Amino acid sequence: MFYPMSRDTRQDVKRFKKGDQVFGYPGLSFGAYAEYACLPETGAVALKPVNLSYEEAVTLPYGAIMTTSLLEKANIQCGQKVLINGASGGIGSMAVQLAKYYGAEVTGVCGTPRLEFVKSLGADKVIDYTREDFTQNGETYDLIFDILGKSSFSKVKRSLKPNGIYLLASFKMKALLDMLWTSLTGSKQKIICAFANETPESLTFIKNLVEERKVKAIVDKSFPLEQAAEAHWYVEQGRKQGNVVIAI
Numbered sequence: 662m663f664y665p666m667s668r669d670t671r672q673d674v675k676r677f678k679k680g681d682q683v684f685g686y687p688g689l690s691f692g693a694y695a696e697y698a699c700l701p702e703t704g705a706v707a708l709k710p711v712n713l714s715y716e717e718a719v720t721l722p723y724g725a726i727m728t729t730s731l732l733e734k735a736n737i738q739c740g741q742k743v744l745i746n747g748a749s750g751g752i753g754s755m756a757v758q759l760a761k762y763y764g765a766e767v768t769g770v771c772g773t774p775r776l777e778f779v780k781s782l783g784a785d786k787v788i789d790y791t792r793e794d795f796t797q798n799g800e801t802y803d804l805i806f807d808i809l810g811k812s813s814f815s816k817v818k819r820s821l822k823p824n825g826i827y828l829l830a831s832f833k834m835k836a837l838l839d840m841l842w843t844s845l846t847g848s849k850q851k852i853i854c855a856f857a858n859e860t861p862e863s864l865t866f867i868k869n870l871v872e873e874r875k876v877k878a879i880v881d882k883s884f885p886l887e888q889a890a891e892a893h894w895y896v897e898q899g900r901k902q903g904n905v906v907i908a909i
Contacts, residue, residue, distance in 0.1 A: 739764030747808030879903025
């Protein structure tokens with residue numbers, strides 16, 4: 662993710678002009694630690710929300726693009742019961758907010774220190790995974806969004822409604838095999854593993870929601886570039902709430 666000023670544009674570029682404040686996501690090309698980046702006009706770039714600082718804006722693209730794309734593929738509907746497993750991280754915190762925006766009843770699963778944080782994002786219920794296994798409590802959901810793929814279809818299928826969907830933000834071989842199996846057997850319960858659509862429309866959508874104050878950017882900590890190693894160490898501990906920023 663990055664949050665530069667638009668330093669230069671080609672004459673045939675229509676969406677931006679030199680000096681525009683933009684934010685975006687370079688995808689698998691990475692490179693956001695660089696001093697300069699060059700992306701096509703059709704890439705995942707949009708004008709920065711006017712009510713956010715640079716450090717706040719940079720937290721949005723990855724979680725927003727991933728969550729928006731996957732929830733749309735799952736055809737989330739108002740009134741559905743949605744469980745988000747891993748609700749306190751960068752993707753999870755955005756997933757809670759967007760699921761509420763779509764009108765779902767949201768249950769967030771996270772560790773003890775982050776329960777109040779997930780509640781503050783709008784979750785209707787929270788489950789402390791250190792004390793309760795959501796697959797064993799008898800509740801069923803229309804959609805289970807397993808952010809980190811910590812569970813499995815065999816474990817969660819009893820927690821899915823007959824037409825429920827198990828949604829994954831990561832590709833793992835077991836999940837892909839399960840997805841193939843449910844397709845071949847005609848199961849009404851589905852597994853969705855999919856790459857996010859990295860489009861400017863996704864960022865413009867989230868930009869508008871932020872400016873309308875319907876979702877918010879979450880910054881846990883900000884590190885200078887010189888402390889990039891410490892920032893990565895902090896993230897790897899698995900205790901962050903929302904997003905960690907490296908300021909250049």
